[in-house]
Amino acid sequence: MAKIQTPQAVRGTQDMFGETEERFAHVVATFERVRRLYGFKGLQLPVIEPTAVFSRSLGEATDVVSKEMYSFEDRGGDSITLRPEFTAGIARAYLTNGWQQFAPMKLSVHGPLFRYERPQKGRYRQFHQIDAEIIGAAEPAADVELLVMADQLLKELGIHEGVTLQLNTLGDTPSRDAWRAALVGYFNEHKGMLSEDSLSRLEKNPLRILDSKDPKDRPVADAAPVIDDYLSGEAQDFFGAVTAGLDAAGVAWTRNAALVRGLDYYRHTAFEFVTDRLGAQGTVLGGGRYDGLIENLGGPATPAVGWAAGIERLAMLLDAPTGREMTFAVVADAPELDEEAQRVANKLRREGVPVFRSFKTNPKRQIESARKANVDGLLFIRPGQQLHITHVQGSPYALRDLITKALAHVPDGYQAASGDGE
Protein backbone atom coordinates (compact mmCIF):
# COMPACT_ATOMS: atom_id res chain seq x y z
CA MET A 1 0.00 0.00 0.00
CA ALA A 2 1.30 3.40 -0.89
CA LYS A 3 1.70 5.79 1.99
CA ILE A 4 -1.15 8.26 2.23
CA GLN A 5 -0.04 11.84 1.80
CA THR A 6 -1.80 14.11 4.31
CA PRO A 7 -3.17 17.15 2.47
CA GLN A 8 -1.85 20.51 3.62
CA ALA A 9 -3.91 23.55 4.45
CA VAL A 10 -4.40 25.89 1.51
CA ARG A 11 -1.71 28.53 1.38
CA GLY A 12 -2.58 31.71 3.20
CA THR A 13 -5.34 30.12 5.29
CA GLN A 14 -5.22 29.74 9.04
CA ASP A 15 -6.43 27.23 11.59
CA MET A 16 -7.09 29.42 14.58
CA PHE A 17 -6.98 27.86 18.03
CA GLY A 18 -6.12 28.76 21.58
CA GLU A 19 -4.99 32.32 22.16
CA THR A 20 -5.23 33.20 18.49
CA GLU A 21 -8.85 32.14 18.41
CA GLU A 22 -9.62 33.90 21.68
CA ARG A 23 -8.22 37.15 20.39
CA PHE A 24 -10.19 36.81 17.18
CA ALA A 25 -13.42 36.09 19.04
CA HIS A 26 -12.80 39.02 21.35
CA VAL A 27 -12.54 41.43 18.42
CA VAL A 28 -15.76 40.13 16.90
CA ALA A 29 -17.63 40.21 20.21
CA THR A 30 -16.50 43.77 20.89
CA PHE A 31 -17.52 44.88 17.42
CA GLU A 32 -20.93 43.26 17.81
CA ARG A 33 -21.46 45.08 21.08
CA VAL A 34 -20.27 48.49 19.87
CA ARG A 35 -22.16 48.46 16.57
CA ARG A 36 -25.39 47.88 18.52
CA LEU A 37 -24.64 50.96 20.60
CA TYR A 38 -24.81 52.93 17.37
CA GLY A 39 -27.87 51.17 16.01
CA PHE A 40 -26.20 49.29 13.18
CA LYS A 41 -28.20 46.27 12.06
CA GLY A 42 -26.48 42.95 11.57
CA LEU A 43 -26.29 41.34 8.16
CA GLN A 44 -25.40 37.90 6.87
CA LEU A 45 -24.32 37.75 3.25
CA PRO A 46 -23.23 35.10 0.77
CA VAL A 47 -19.53 34.43 0.45
CA ILE A 48 -19.93 33.96 -3.30
CA GLU A 49 -21.30 36.57 -5.67
CA PRO A 50 -21.53 36.95 -9.43
CA THR A 51 -18.12 38.18 -10.60
CA ALA A 52 -19.71 41.31 -12.05
CA VAL A 53 -20.57 42.54 -8.56
CA PHE A 54 -16.89 43.20 -7.95
CA SER A 55 -15.57 43.91 -11.42
CA ARG A 56 -18.12 46.67 -11.97
CA SER A 57 -17.80 48.33 -8.60
CA LEU A 58 -14.11 48.09 -7.77
CA GLY A 59 -12.86 48.87 -11.26
CA GLU A 60 -11.46 46.40 -13.78
CA ALA A 61 -7.99 47.92 -13.56
CA THR A 62 -7.58 47.53 -9.81
CA ASP A 63 -5.19 44.88 -8.57
CA VAL A 64 -7.97 43.24 -6.62
CA VAL A 65 -10.07 42.61 -9.70
CA SER A 66 -7.33 42.06 -12.24
CA LYS A 67 -5.22 39.56 -10.34
CA GLU A 68 -6.36 38.79 -6.80
CA MET A 69 -9.87 37.40 -7.06
CA TYR A 70 -10.82 33.78 -6.59
CA SER A 71 -13.11 33.46 -9.61
CA PHE A 72 -14.41 30.29 -11.15
CA GLU A 73 -17.12 29.03 -13.43
CA ASP A 74 -19.78 27.03 -11.64
CA ARG A 75 -21.49 23.96 -13.08
CA GLY A 76 -24.09 26.10 -14.74
CA GLY A 77 -21.45 28.14 -16.54
CA ASP A 78 -21.83 31.33 -14.47
CA SER A 79 -18.77 33.26 -13.36
CA ILE A 80 -18.67 33.26 -9.58
CA THR A 81 -16.24 35.02 -7.25
CA LEU A 82 -15.34 34.50 -3.61
CA ARG A 83 -15.91 37.93 -2.11
CA PRO A 84 -12.68 39.95 -1.90
CA GLU A 85 -14.38 42.70 0.11
CA PHE A 86 -17.74 43.51 1.68
CA THR A 87 -18.87 46.81 0.26
CA ALA A 88 -19.78 45.68 -3.24
CA GLY A 89 -21.81 42.73 -1.98
CA ILE A 90 -23.66 44.94 0.48
CA ALA A 91 -24.50 47.37 -2.30
CA ARG A 92 -25.74 44.48 -4.42
CA ALA A 93 -27.91 43.22 -1.56
CA TYR A 94 -29.26 46.71 -1.03
CA LEU A 95 -30.41 46.84 -4.64
CA THR A 96 -31.66 43.30 -5.12
CA ASN A 97 -33.73 43.40 -1.94
CA GLY A 98 -35.20 46.85 -2.54
CA TRP A 99 -33.78 48.22 0.70
CA GLN A 100 -34.12 51.76 -0.61
CA GLN A 101 -37.34 51.72 1.40
CA PHE A 102 -35.28 51.58 4.61
CA ALA A 103 -32.80 54.32 3.68
CA PRO A 104 -30.80 55.58 5.36
CA MET A 105 -29.62 52.15 6.41
CA LYS A 106 -26.93 51.39 8.94
CA LEU A 107 -25.47 47.94 8.39
CA SER A 108 -22.69 45.83 9.85
CA VAL A 109 -21.16 42.54 8.78
CA HIS A 110 -18.18 40.40 9.57
CA GLY A 111 -16.78 37.27 8.01
CA PRO A 112 -14.18 35.81 5.66
CA LEU A 113 -12.88 37.48 2.52
CA PHE A 114 -10.58 36.02 -0.10
CA ARG A 115 -7.74 37.55 -2.02
CA TYR A 116 -5.02 35.70 -3.93
CA GLU A 117 -1.97 37.50 -2.58
CA ARG A 118 1.42 36.54 -1.23
CA PRO A 119 0.90 35.88 2.50
CA GLN A 120 2.89 37.89 5.01
CA LYS A 121 2.44 39.46 8.42
CA GLY A 122 -1.17 40.58 8.82
CA ARG A 123 -2.06 39.40 5.33
CA TYR A 124 -3.74 36.17 4.39
CA ARG A 125 -5.56 34.71 1.42
CA GLN A 126 -8.56 34.00 3.57
CA PHE A 127 -8.78 36.87 5.98
CA HIS A 128 -11.59 38.34 8.02
CA GLN A 129 -13.04 41.76 8.42
CA ILE A 130 -15.57 43.62 10.43
CA ASP A 131 -17.44 46.15 8.34
CA ALA A 132 -19.86 49.00 8.88
CA GLU A 133 -21.75 50.93 6.22
CA ILE A 134 -24.34 53.69 6.03
CA ILE A 135 -26.25 53.63 2.76
CA GLY A 136 -28.57 56.38 1.61
CA ALA A 137 -27.23 59.24 3.70
CA ALA A 138 -25.50 62.11 1.93
CA GLU A 139 -24.92 64.12 5.09
CA PRO A 140 -21.43 64.53 6.57
CA ALA A 141 -22.94 63.51 9.91
CA ALA A 142 -23.01 59.95 8.58
CA ASP A 143 -19.26 60.04 7.97
CA VAL A 144 -18.78 61.44 11.45
CA GLU A 145 -20.88 58.76 13.11
CA LEU A 146 -18.94 55.98 11.41
CA LEU A 147 -15.64 57.50 12.47
CA VAL A 148 -16.78 58.05 16.04
CA MET A 149 -17.90 54.45 16.20
CA ALA A 150 -14.57 53.25 14.80
CA ASP A 151 -12.77 55.37 17.35
CA GLN A 152 -14.81 53.93 20.21
CA LEU A 153 -14.27 50.40 18.94
CA LEU A 154 -10.49 50.84 18.93
CA LYS A 155 -10.62 52.33 22.40
CA GLU A 156 -12.73 49.48 23.75
CA LEU A 157 -10.30 47.02 22.23
CA GLY A 158 -7.58 48.92 24.04
CA ILE A 159 -5.51 49.48 20.93
CA HIS A 160 -6.03 53.16 20.20
CA GLU A 161 -2.57 53.96 21.63
CA GLY A 162 -0.21 54.22 18.71
CA VAL A 163 -3.04 54.17 16.21
CA THR A 164 -3.79 57.45 14.49
CA LEU A 165 -6.69 58.50 12.32
CA GLN A 166 -5.54 59.96 9.03
CA LEU A 167 -8.14 61.86 7.13
CA ASN A 168 -8.41 63.27 3.66
CA THR A 169 -10.99 64.33 1.13
CA LEU A 170 -10.97 63.28 -2.49
CA GLY A 171 -13.63 65.83 -3.33
CA ASP A 172 -16.80 65.29 -5.31
CA THR A 173 -16.59 63.81 -8.81
CA PRO A 174 -15.77 67.08 -10.65
CA SER A 175 -13.15 68.01 -8.04
CA ARG A 176 -11.61 64.59 -8.11
CA ASP A 177 -11.51 64.47 -11.89
CA ALA A 178 -9.91 67.90 -12.19
CA TRP A 179 -7.33 67.06 -9.55
CA ARG A 180 -6.59 63.75 -11.17
CA ALA A 181 -6.07 65.40 -14.55
CA ALA A 182 -3.70 67.91 -12.98
CA LEU A 183 -1.76 65.11 -11.30
CA VAL A 184 -1.41 63.11 -14.49
CA GLY A 185 -0.15 66.19 -16.31
CA TYR A 186 2.29 67.00 -13.53
CA PHE A 187 3.66 63.47 -13.21
CA ASN A 188 4.06 63.19 -16.97
CA GLU A 189 6.26 66.27 -16.88
CA HIS A 190 8.44 64.63 -14.24
CA LYS A 191 8.50 61.09 -15.60
CA GLY A 192 12.27 61.00 -15.49
CA MET A 193 12.32 61.38 -11.72
CA LEU A 194 9.80 58.66 -10.95
CA SER A 195 10.48 55.09 -9.91
CA GLU A 196 9.61 52.19 -12.17
CA ASP A 197 6.67 51.26 -9.96
CA SER A 198 5.31 54.76 -10.15
CA LEU A 199 5.57 54.85 -13.93
CA SER A 200 3.21 51.89 -14.09
CA ARG A 201 1.00 53.52 -11.45
CA LEU A 202 0.83 56.54 -13.74
CA GLU A 203 -0.99 54.34 -16.22
CA LYS A 204 -3.23 52.48 -13.80
CA ASN A 205 -3.77 54.57 -10.69
CA PRO A 206 -1.89 57.89 -10.69
CA LEU A 207 -3.23 58.94 -7.29
CA ARG A 208 -1.22 56.10 -5.78
CA ILE A 209 2.05 57.82 -6.62
CA LEU A 210 1.26 60.29 -3.87
CA ASP A 211 1.80 57.77 -1.08
CA SER A 212 4.68 55.90 -2.70
CA LYS A 213 7.25 54.63 -0.20
CA ASP A 214 10.07 54.82 -2.72
CA PRO A 215 12.46 57.61 -1.66
CA LYS A 216 13.03 58.37 -5.32
CA ASP A 217 9.40 59.39 -5.70
CA ARG A 218 9.16 61.55 -2.61
CA PRO A 219 10.44 64.88 -3.98
CA VAL A 220 8.10 64.70 -6.98
CA ALA A 221 5.16 63.40 -4.95
CA ASP A 222 5.59 65.97 -2.21
CA ALA A 223 5.52 68.83 -4.71
CA ALA A 224 2.51 67.47 -6.61
CA PRO A 225 -0.73 69.44 -6.97
CA VAL A 226 -2.87 69.15 -3.85
CA ILE A 227 -6.56 68.34 -3.81
CA ASP A 228 -7.36 71.47 -1.81
CA ASP A 229 -6.73 73.63 -4.86
CA TYR A 230 -9.33 71.75 -6.85
CA LEU A 231 -12.10 71.34 -4.29
CA SER A 232 -15.46 72.80 -5.19
CA GLY A 233 -17.27 74.91 -2.63
CA GLU A 234 -19.57 72.07 -1.71
CA ALA A 235 -16.69 69.66 -1.34
CA GLN A 236 -14.91 72.05 0.96
CA ASP A 237 -18.02 72.54 3.05
CA PHE A 238 -18.54 68.82 3.28
CA PHE A 239 -15.04 68.15 4.49
CA GLY A 240 -15.28 71.04 6.92
CA ALA A 241 -18.45 69.58 8.40
CA VAL A 242 -16.79 66.20 8.86
CA THR A 243 -13.76 67.60 10.64
CA ALA A 244 -15.93 69.84 12.81
CA GLY A 245 -18.03 66.84 13.78
CA LEU A 246 -14.95 64.85 14.74
CA ASP A 247 -13.61 67.71 16.82
CA ALA A 248 -16.96 68.05 18.58
CA ALA A 249 -16.94 64.32 19.33
CA GLY A 250 -13.39 64.47 20.65
CA VAL A 251 -11.97 62.18 18.00
CA ALA A 252 -8.34 62.96 17.25
CA TRP A 253 -7.35 63.07 13.58
CA THR A 254 -4.61 64.32 11.33
CA ARG A 255 -4.86 65.53 7.78
CA ASN A 256 -2.98 63.48 5.24
CA ALA A 257 -3.37 65.08 1.84
CA ALA A 258 -1.55 62.14 0.24
CA LEU A 259 -4.04 59.60 1.53
CA VAL A 260 -5.91 57.99 -1.34
CA ARG A 261 -7.87 54.80 -1.32
CA GLY A 262 -7.06 51.88 -3.55
CA LEU A 263 -10.46 51.34 -5.03
CA ASP A 264 -12.04 53.52 -7.68
CA TYR A 265 -15.36 54.14 -6.05
CA TYR A 266 -14.32 56.53 -3.29
CA ARG A 267 -15.38 60.20 -3.18
CA HIS A 268 -15.15 62.90 -0.52
CA THR A 269 -14.05 61.47 2.81
CA ALA A 270 -11.23 58.96 2.86
CA PHE A 271 -9.64 57.74 6.06
CA GLU A 272 -7.37 55.16 7.60
CA PHE A 273 -6.48 54.29 11.15
CA VAL A 274 -2.79 53.47 10.85
CA THR A 275 -0.16 51.99 13.14
CA ASP A 276 3.51 51.17 12.89
CA ARG A 277 3.15 48.02 14.98
CA LEU A 278 2.12 45.70 12.15
CA GLY A 279 5.22 45.59 9.99
CA ALA A 280 4.41 46.36 6.40
CA GLN A 281 0.70 46.48 7.07
CA GLY A 282 0.04 49.95 8.42
CA THR A 283 -3.68 50.16 7.98
CA VAL A 284 -5.84 48.69 10.67
CA LEU A 285 -9.15 50.17 9.64
CA GLY A 286 -9.95 52.06 6.49
CA GLY A 287 -12.80 53.39 4.48
CA GLY A 288 -14.52 56.40 3.04
CA ARG A 289 -17.46 57.68 1.08
CA TYR A 290 -18.46 55.92 -2.12
CA ASP A 291 -21.33 57.86 -3.58
CA GLY A 292 -20.83 56.47 -7.07
CA LEU A 293 -20.75 52.78 -6.33
CA ILE A 294 -24.42 51.92 -6.37
CA GLU A 295 -24.87 53.57 -9.74
CA ASN A 296 -22.04 51.43 -11.06
CA LEU A 297 -24.18 48.44 -10.16
CA GLY A 298 -27.13 49.79 -12.11
CA GLY A 299 -28.95 51.33 -9.17
CA PRO A 300 -30.14 54.87 -8.57
CA ALA A 301 -27.65 57.50 -7.42
CA THR A 302 -27.23 56.64 -3.76
CA PRO A 303 -24.83 58.20 -1.29
CA ALA A 304 -23.00 55.86 1.05
CA VAL A 305 -20.07 55.67 3.48
CA GLY A 306 -18.38 52.80 5.19
CA TRP A 307 -15.29 51.23 6.62
CA ALA A 308 -13.75 47.85 7.15
CA ALA A 309 -11.08 46.56 9.51
CA GLY A 310 -9.03 43.41 9.41
CA ILE A 311 -9.90 41.18 12.36
CA GLU A 312 -6.51 39.44 12.31
CA ARG A 313 -4.76 42.80 12.37
CA LEU A 314 -6.84 44.06 15.27
CA ALA A 315 -6.31 40.77 17.10
CA MET A 316 -2.55 41.09 16.77
CA LEU A 317 -2.66 44.52 18.38
CA LEU A 318 -4.56 43.40 21.48
CA ASP A 319 -2.07 43.44 24.31
CA ALA A 320 -3.24 41.04 27.00
CA PRO A 321 -4.72 37.70 26.11
CA THR A 322 -8.37 37.85 27.00
CA GLY A 323 -9.35 36.56 30.40
CA ARG A 324 -10.86 33.15 30.67
CA GLU A 325 -13.69 31.88 32.80
CA MET A 326 -12.69 30.44 36.14
CA THR A 327 -13.40 26.75 36.36
CA PHE A 328 -12.84 23.65 38.44
CA ALA A 329 -12.88 19.91 37.99
CA VAL A 330 -15.02 17.33 39.72
CA VAL A 331 -12.79 14.41 40.67
CA ALA A 332 -13.83 10.98 41.92
CA ASP A 333 -11.49 10.11 44.78
CA ALA A 334 -11.82 6.41 43.95
CA PRO A 335 -12.71 4.63 40.73
CA GLU A 336 -15.98 3.33 42.19
CA LEU A 337 -17.10 6.91 42.86
CA ASP A 338 -16.82 7.84 39.23
CA GLU A 339 -20.51 7.59 38.45
CA GLU A 340 -21.28 9.62 41.53
CA ALA A 341 -18.84 12.31 40.43
CA GLN A 342 -20.40 12.33 37.00
CA ARG A 343 -23.85 12.88 38.54
CA VAL A 344 -22.59 15.84 40.53
CA ALA A 345 -20.82 17.31 37.51
CA ASN A 346 -23.88 16.99 35.34
CA LYS A 347 -26.06 18.63 37.97
CA LEU A 348 -23.68 21.55 38.22
CA ARG A 349 -23.51 21.99 34.46
CA ARG A 350 -27.27 21.99 34.13
CA GLU A 351 -27.26 24.79 36.68
CA GLY A 352 -24.87 26.76 34.51
CA VAL A 353 -21.66 26.08 36.41
CA PRO A 354 -18.72 25.24 34.13
CA VAL A 355 -17.13 21.98 35.22
CA PHE A 356 -14.19 20.03 33.87
CA ARG A 357 -14.29 16.24 33.92
CA SER A 358 -11.48 13.91 32.97
CA PHE A 359 -12.16 10.87 30.82
CA LYS A 360 -9.88 8.82 33.05
CA THR A 361 -11.11 6.80 36.04
CA ASN A 362 -7.88 6.71 38.01
CA PRO A 363 -8.05 9.63 40.53
CA LYS A 364 -4.41 10.51 40.00
CA ARG A 365 -4.92 10.67 36.25
CA GLN A 366 -8.02 12.74 36.73
CA ILE A 367 -6.06 15.30 38.70
CA GLU A 368 -3.32 15.36 36.11
CA SER A 369 -5.67 16.01 33.24
CA ALA A 370 -7.57 18.60 35.27
CA ARG A 371 -4.38 20.54 35.88
CA LYS A 372 -3.54 20.25 32.24
CA ALA A 373 -6.94 21.69 31.44
CA ASN A 374 -5.89 24.71 33.48
CA VAL A 375 -8.61 24.50 36.12
CA ASP A 376 -8.56 26.79 39.13
CA GLY A 377 -9.74 24.26 41.67
CA LEU A 378 -10.60 20.64 42.31
CA LEU A 379 -13.81 19.35 43.87
CA PHE A 380 -13.27 15.82 45.19
CA ILE A 381 -16.14 13.41 45.60
CA ARG A 382 -15.49 11.10 48.53
CA PRO A 383 -17.30 8.17 50.08
CA GLY A 384 -20.28 9.06 52.23
CA GLN A 385 -21.25 12.01 50.09
CA GLN A 386 -18.35 14.07 51.33
CA LEU A 387 -16.95 16.89 49.22
CA HIS A 388 -13.45 18.24 49.40
CA ILE A 389 -12.19 21.40 47.74
CA THR A 390 -8.64 22.16 46.70
CA HIS A 391 -7.38 25.44 45.33
CA VAL A 392 -5.04 25.09 42.36
CA GLN A 393 -4.33 28.52 40.92
CA GLY A 394 -5.71 31.99 40.46
CA SER A 395 -7.45 34.00 43.10
CA PRO A 396 -8.47 31.89 46.11
CA TYR A 397 -11.11 34.51 46.83
CA ALA A 398 -12.70 34.11 43.42
CA LEU A 399 -12.45 30.35 43.74
CA ARG A 400 -14.33 30.47 47.04
CA ASP A 401 -17.10 32.44 45.37
CA LEU A 402 -17.23 29.93 42.57
CA ILE A 403 -17.34 26.97 44.94
CA THR A 404 -20.02 28.62 47.06
CA LYS A 405 -22.11 29.09 43.97
CA ALA A 406 -21.44 25.52 42.93
CA LEU A 407 -22.36 24.07 46.28
CA ALA A 408 -25.68 25.81 46.10
CA HIS A 409 -26.41 23.61 43.13
CA VAL A 410 -24.93 20.36 44.25
CA PRO A 411 -27.35 17.47 44.74
CA ASP A 412 -28.96 17.19 48.16
CA GLY A 413 -27.21 15.21 50.81
CA TYR A 414 -23.67 16.39 50.14
CA GLN A 415 -21.53 18.06 52.74
CA ALA A 416 -18.47 20.11 52.18
CA ALA A 417 -15.49 19.10 54.24
CA SER A 418 -13.24 21.90 55.34
CA GLY A 419 -9.99 22.43 53.56
CA ASP A 420 -8.73 25.13 51.28
CA GLY A 421 -5.95 23.33 49.50
CA GLU A 422 -2.77 25.29 50.00
Next chain:
RNA sequence: GCGACCGUAGCUCAGUUGGUUAGAGCGCUGGUUUGUGGUACCAGAGGUCGGGGGUUCAAGACCCCUCGGUCGCCCCA
Protein backbone atom coordinates in the same frame (compact mmCIF):
# COMPACT_ATOMS: atom_id res chain seq x y z
C1' G B 1 4.26 38.84 -9.92
C1' C B 2 9.51 40.05 -7.53
C1' G B 3 13.24 39.48 -3.35
C1' A B 4 15.54 37.59 1.34
C1' C B 5 15.75 33.94 5.09
C1' C B 6 13.92 29.22 6.65
C1' G B 7 11.68 23.72 6.51
C1' U B 8 15.16 17.43 11.38
C1' A B 9 10.20 13.10 16.04
C1' G B 10 3.17 15.84 18.04
C1' C B 11 5.85 20.79 19.90
C1' U B 12 10.68 23.75 20.66
C1' C B 13 15.25 22.67 18.83
C1' A B 14 20.84 20.04 18.69
C1' G B 15 23.10 17.72 14.81
C1' U B 16 31.17 20.07 14.32
C1' U B 17 34.86 21.53 7.63
C1' G B 18 29.49 15.78 4.02
C1' G B 19 31.51 9.72 6.98
C1' U B 20 29.34 4.07 11.25
C1' U B 21 22.40 1.78 13.48
C1' A B 22 19.75 10.56 13.48
C1' G B 23 19.68 13.10 19.36
C1' A B 24 17.68 16.27 23.70
C1' G B 25 13.77 18.71 26.38
C1' C B 26 8.57 18.99 26.58
C1' G B 27 4.31 16.17 25.26
C1' C B 28 2.11 11.19 24.71
C1' U B 29 1.46 5.71 26.60
C1' G B 30 2.45 2.26 30.59
C1' G B 31 4.63 1.40 35.41
C1' U B 32 6.98 2.50 40.32
C1' U B 33 7.00 6.18 44.09
C1' U B 34 4.80 10.45 46.82
C1' G B 35 2.78 14.71 52.21
C1' U B 36 -4.78 14.61 51.18
C1' G B 37 -2.74 15.40 46.06
C1' G B 38 0.99 20.87 40.96
C1' U B 39 6.66 15.07 43.33
C1' A B 40 10.49 12.06 41.62
C1' C B 41 12.05 7.92 38.90
C1' C B 42 11.83 3.77 35.13
C1' A B 43 10.30 2.03 30.49
C1' G B 44 7.94 2.52 25.74
C1' A B 45 5.77 4.37 21.25
C1' G B 46 6.99 8.11 17.65
C1' G B 47 11.42 10.57 12.29
C1' U B 48 12.20 7.27 4.61
C1' C B 49 15.70 14.58 8.15
C1' G B 50 9.00 18.94 3.40
C1' G B 51 9.01 16.41 -1.72
C1' G B 52 11.78 15.18 -6.40
C1' G B 53 16.33 15.04 -9.08
C1' G B 54 21.73 15.60 -9.09
C1' U B 55 27.13 15.71 -7.27
C1' U B 56 30.05 12.02 -4.29
C1' C B 57 32.98 5.89 -2.37
C1' A B 58 29.54 8.41 1.18
C1' A B 59 24.46 13.78 2.19
C1' G B 60 20.03 15.74 7.18
C1' A B 61 24.18 18.52 5.82
C1' C B 62 26.63 20.65 -1.28
C1' C B 63 23.81 21.99 -6.27
C1' C B 64 19.03 22.40 -9.14
C1' C B 65 13.69 22.12 -9.24
C1' U B 66 9.23 22.01 -6.48
C1' C B 67 5.86 22.64 -2.27
C1' G B 68 5.28 25.10 2.26
C1' G B 69 6.61 28.89 6.32
C1' U B 70 8.34 33.81 7.75
C1' C B 71 9.41 38.80 6.44
C1' G B 72 9.80 42.70 2.73
C1' C B 73 8.26 44.95 -2.41
C1' C B 74 3.67 45.48 -4.95
C1' C B 75 -1.28 45.88 -3.26
C1' C B 76 -4.47 46.15 0.63
C1' A B 77 -8.05 45.54 5.99
